[in-house]
Amino acid sequence: MQSFPGRPTTPVAPEVVIVGGGSIGCSIAYQLALDGVRSLILERDYLAAGASGVAAGMLAPQVEAPFDDPFFDLTLAGRKSHGPLAAALYEDVGLDVECRATGILRVALDEADRVELQRRQRWQTARGLRADWLESEQLGECEPLLNGVAGRLLAGGLWLPDEGQVRSPRLVQALAAASVKRGAMVVEGSWAVGFERRGDRISGVRTPQGIVSAETVVLAAGVWSTDLAQTIGLDLPVGPVKGQILTLRAIQQTPRTVIWSGECYLVPRVDGQVILGATEEDGNYDRRPTLAGIGSLSEAALEFLPAVGQFTIEGIWAGLRPAAPDRYPIVGRAPGFENLILATAHYRNGILLGPLTGRWISQLIRSGVVAPEFAPFGPERFISSGH
Ligand SMILES: Cc1cc2nc3c(=O)[nH]c(=O)nc-3n(C[C@H](O)[C@H](O)[C@H](O)COP(=O)(O)OP(=O)(O)OC[C@H]3O[C@@H](n4cnc5c(N)ncnc54)[C@H](O)[C@@H]3O)c2cc1C
Structure with a gap:
């Protein structure tokens, strides 16, 4: 032992x-x-x-929740618990777990996405949560990588400033x-x-x-x-829901916030790394990354953010999310x-x-x-x- x-x-x-x-x-x-x-x-x-x-380490109850239910309450309380915990752990053992409220920008790829995200915005703001709708030309103000054409090709986005992340x-x-x-x-x-x-x-x-x-x-x-x-x-x-992710690094501009398209997300770290995740493979116990998994993530990212094509690859990972029916x-x-x-x-x-x-x-x-x-x-x- x-x-x-x-x-x-x-x-x-x-x-x-x-x-x-x-x-x-x-x-x-x-x-x-x-x-x-x-x-x-x-x-x-x-x-x-x-x-x-x-895990990408996102503390993301709002972006994950399709509707208001007891589980949503639990996840909101979960998000709130991380700041004090990170401070206590730093004090205690000197490890910085990089708990930050970087916010999440959930972009709409098309009209159907836009309608669904605006529906979520309505019930979340009615609950007193911060959730701001941004039209496509405003996306660049929130995330500079979406300035210009990249942003204008999207159907707007939901800005959730209180979402966060940890390492x-x-x-x-x-x-x-x-x-x-x-x-x-x-x-x-x-x-x-x-x-x-x-x-x-x-x-x-x-x-x-x-x-x-x-x-x-x-x-x-x-x-x-x-x-x-x-x-x-x-x-x-x-059972397992396998998830594959890539660790990337931007040569020039790193995302300022988490950008989530529904098909994939990009999570910027303090040290300049960017996580691109994640696949959802139900029932797959094989923990090895696959070309198809990594290929689908790359495709999903490049579809809405061509700049990602210039990011370099630092690592490829896979894990098994434990899931009940x-x-x-x-x-x-x-x-x-x-x-x-x-x-x-x-x-x-x-x-x-x-x-x-x-x-x-x-x-x-x-x-x-x-x-x-x-x-x-x-x-x-x-x-x-x-x-
Ligand atoms: C790609 C990906 C992205 C994710 N992103 C997020 C995210 O952004 N935010 C979020 O909240 N969650 C995220 N998750 C989900 C999160 O990672 C899991 O819900 C969480 O890690 C589950 O933790 P756990 O301790 O239950 O399981 P695990 O982390 O799997 O730990 C189980 C441990 O048990 C050990 N073990 C197994 N069998 C035995 C045995 N017989 N004896 C002793 N030890 C054993 C294993 O070695 C392992 O270390 C993500 C998951 C994946 C795969």
Whole structure:
């Protein structure tokens, strides 16, 4: 087993074992650490080895929401949680997770797009959110790359100034480091292969190196949670929606804001990198990028922003978004088990919702109280207690 740097030399037995060192597992460990609960993360590969290491890191509830519902409320609260978290992590472990409200410009490619985006603008402004409609000739004022012909060929755009972004892999590292500083343990290269079960309790997690005992176990292994749940007869309906992205660099002009066309998005980073994402490939477990995936993204970007053709390629990545059939998270106590918590299926929003999920799971573990805002997203909507 490999220890995370900073691991206490005389570890005390953890109260909670978390399977999976992605955004969700590390957010839970962090909140538990703040609340004085000792946890241990078992990570098969390395921290952020899954979807969390690939994610574009957008904090984008408004651009993602077709209508107003409880999930939208949750994602807005998620966006709000990131600024204070980033400041606390910087103070704590000195890592800048680059949390910034860069805004998102959602451009309309055609008339149908324009009608739909203006409909969204109406209900979002009616809710008191900032969402401004820009005609095509105004797009360049918001994003200089859309000055001139590039902007005029579009059917306008929705400017969402409060949307933001973080650097996802660094966020995971910072959460883990801050957790370890408060006594949590992280073991990378340790594969959970199953559970020790006594009636309706899980007494430990089985790894090739031995059994790790715990009072509570949290399954936060992203899309791979399904296989582990299966070992104890839980049919967790979580599958992959593969996403491919490219890391680019502009030779001349870098986008000022996030530009999203519906077919693809461009996310400018602090260091001048630009993320071009992302494909949506339902049911695909193969984590390797493909020419077709990268080709479709390039085509989608070049269609509305020819300047991207001069950007150079620095990296090509793919990750598996864990998704439930209804595309909402599955967060809560596993039906039929007293001390097993499920925290997965965050689909396109696992970075955005990590901090809230962490808070809620910690509360559930400490007091048994189900936070009302998470109540609609419990596992019982798919799994009965008599499974
Ligand atoms: C291309 C792309 C772009 C995205 N963009 C955004 C975005 O802009 N904003 C946003 O909010 N979300 C985004 N997402 C979604 C987000 O990445 C996911 O929702 C989130 O990362 C899920 O986190 P997780 O911790 O549940 O899973 P993961 O990050 O996949 O972590 C699961 C971890 O469990 C480990 N593991 C698996 N099996 C075992 C085992 N048996 N034992 C121990 N460890 C195990 C894995 O190695 C992995 O590290 C994007 C995803 C992709 C692919």
